[in-house]
Amino acid sequence: MAKRPAKSSSFNKLSRSKPHLGLWLGWALVVVLLDQFTKILVTGYYQLGQSAVVTSFFNVVRAHNPGAAFSFLADASGWQRWFFTGLAATAALFIVWQLAKHSSQRLFSFALACVLGGALGNLIDRLWLGYVVDFLQFHWPWLDPIFSGGYFPAFNVADSAITLGALCLILDELLRVKKSA
8 A cells, every 4th residue: 555645734835835926915015004004194193394203313204205215306397296106107017027927036026025015105195195205204413414404304114115125136136146156
């Protein structure tokens, strides 16, 4: 009588399986939900321009940014809203395509999912509000030569996720190059 292979639990199958597109899209959704939740809290508790000191180097402040990073093009006549909306939508489609192709590459896909979630979080703001809600504000005296009063421009959870994703993409590429050398 031939032995049957031992049954493996579904937990073991899951722990050995490769990540799939759904996992990365799920992570991007978590980023979007966290971003939107924090923005709802800030807009509910703070008026535009109002801030609260949290530590000697960190404030919560309600700011509206109709531009891009560092308020780039914030003073344009309004066309930038639709330009950045189209750019974010195009980037999101490209990222989903890349995630579908490379979902088994964990660091690369985590990075892309962070960027996707951040891009969609800010895209929602642009579509609904016409600007992005920013609220995290750090300030240090050593930043004074670069930023007025040492205040780094306010940002949000979506921006943080995009930055984390970009750093992970750089790390992924460095590790890939090191591995191939």
